[in-house]
Amino acid sequence: MFEYAPAPESREIVDLRPSYGLFIDGEFTEGSGPAFKTVNPATEETLAEVACASADDVDRAVRAARKAFGGWSGLPGSERAKYLFRIARIIQERARELAVLESLDNGKPIRESRDVDLPLVAAHFFYYAGWADKLQYAGFGTKPLGVAGQVIPWNFPLLMLAWKVAPALACGNTVVLKPAETTPLTALLFADICRQAELPPGVVNIVTGAGETGAAVVAHPEVDKVAFTGSTEVGRLIARTVAGTGKKVTLELGGKAANIVFDDAPIDQAVEGIVNGIFFNQGHVCCAGSRLLVQESVQEELLAALKRRLGTLRLGDPLDKNTDIGAINSAEQLARIRSLSETGESEGAERWSPACELPERGFWFPPTLFTGVAQSHTIAREEIFGPVLSVLTFRTPAEAVEKANNTPYGLSAGVWTEKGSRILWMAERLRAGVVWANTFNKFDPASPFGGYKESGYGREGGLHGLEAYLDV
């Protein structure tokens, strides 16, 4: 046995300022709302003070975006592409700085921000840069919508920014983006990158704040398009706000995905896929495989292998390069995970976690498994958005489909089997925007992503992602 010595990524590379303003019309400006603090969830240390945008500030940002829209949309696509390529390259050059800042502000392991988030962020900008001068071949016309109001969550702060900003700009729209209250810092660093890339002022505006700021962005009459990623609850509010206004909306909401393992699955890789499905990013993933549906005949073997594997997960300092599980993003989210886990226990499911020491300070939750879960249990129905897996069983493929689809959500699903025909049979019947076969949580900018039912509407990524930002 050899213990891994601490291998922390240095935070020297990040030049944290004590306070940050709003980014409007190419300048950092004061906000008129009460400034708020953003903390490192792994230590509860305050990282910086961040300006809060009031409705007036949002109005300023939207007017700046409106003013910039004519010039930006009037540029030839090939010129817009140059800016996007430039942004993509700067992101790659500053990837380590962005990754460290993302892990500091969000709590996710540096291994994930370095190896997953940042490469995907750059890839998204490169991908949509390529579309900017080829819109006439996409089939949605070439006319942009105008000003896009975009509200993004805290689980993948920079990646969700990329998913929203890259296609919007490629299509000729300008943007007012509201990052999540608990994770505003990488968006503000992105604002700096926009300046470095000499993006014309007003094309990208970033307004920080809490729910009211987001509501002001969504409700602003000069906003032509609303894009939101977050909870189904807030998604409903937004749909209500924009109903009847003529604003175009895309919503990417919650999920309760089934990861379905058949008895002929490649077991060792299925175990990895289950771990990656629910413990990646502490389970703060809308498409997380939070329900494991395992064929009853292989349940015992699979659970034994899964438990053994969970015993090797390394929880701790997000900046340590060997950390697998980082911190829960906020005290509020931790409380929700705890409460739902308690409900799971009280409703009769059996709770299990590997021996796992939690740091004293910060927000932490151990990787947790519930067995003996039935469809009627709360933890099988509600999105927990944490490192908590509910294990259910099935007997036949038809039953697996029935249980997988028996949820108000429909964002993603996973199928594990060595039988190709069964994969196709399942994929045809699963009501989910993404169906992964023998893998999970795999993303690519060329592949569209989005939900059925209460998981939202519209698609982001790929050719389909252009439709949301063009006047079809």
Next chain:
Amino acid sequence: MSVATTPLADVASSEAALRAFLHGLPGVDRVGADQRAAMLGTRSIKTTAKARAIDLAISMVDLTTLEGADTRGKVRAMCAKALRPGGDASRVAAVCVYPDLVAVAAEALRGSGVKVASVATAFPSGRSSLDVKVADTAFAVAAGADEIDMVIDRGAFLSGDYLKVYEEIVAVKAACGEAHLKVILETGELVTYDNVRRASWLAMLAGADFIKTSTGKVSPAATLPVTLIMLEAVRDFRDRTGRQVGVKPAGGIRTTKDAIKNLVLVQETAGADWLTPDWFRLGASSLLNDLLMQREKLATGRYAGPDYFTLD
């Protein structure tokens, strides 16, 4: 000696039973296995952990020379290196030579604790009769080999003649007597990960004490995903039968980084029980000097030139 009382006792009773068993093992998804091995390859092993890993790796090396040009002099020099690799580094696990040089190595290493391993069974291709293979093995054992590294008949394996492969291993194992048997799968010729898993189980069922990736004569040799799959196999085999089998990746492991990645793989797949020279070996030659160089660097904070490390 423990007699097979496990549910696996009958799986080699017929060609059909053996085939059914091997094809009933869970499949291996190549993309997933590659991804897992690559992820484990990103573990950052620094400072004290690195020092510990380097010492562990040195103690696991099977220092190897398998050339047509090998001579008594060459083997004696390598044995000297095996006993005193350099500085205060511990001796290596074993030296590995061709059968006709076993006696030379055995004499040079007598009483040192460093084992003498010999390849056998018409190494590296395995293309001869069973009688010749058994005689080859018996010759090496008689000359003083503590360990026999045999090759499986890949042709028989790939044509589905599993029972032939099984019976050959059983026969060679019998010829080994007290010597430990390492079974070389030559994974570069088996190609698919499903084959690697099946061949691993086949070798373990037939009595292998160790399973070994490669002869070093075929590329690719010991890749991380292949070693991962073999580590999963020995882990699962012990769960099923209670018997622990060792793993030896060989060929292509040249740097300290490669060696440490292998140790991480062991630790996070089979577990710490395998992290000793009794259960994990690294078949290599040039690796040893890189380990010594990195060891020196950790101790002194600077790299010594290559001339400070002996070439034998």
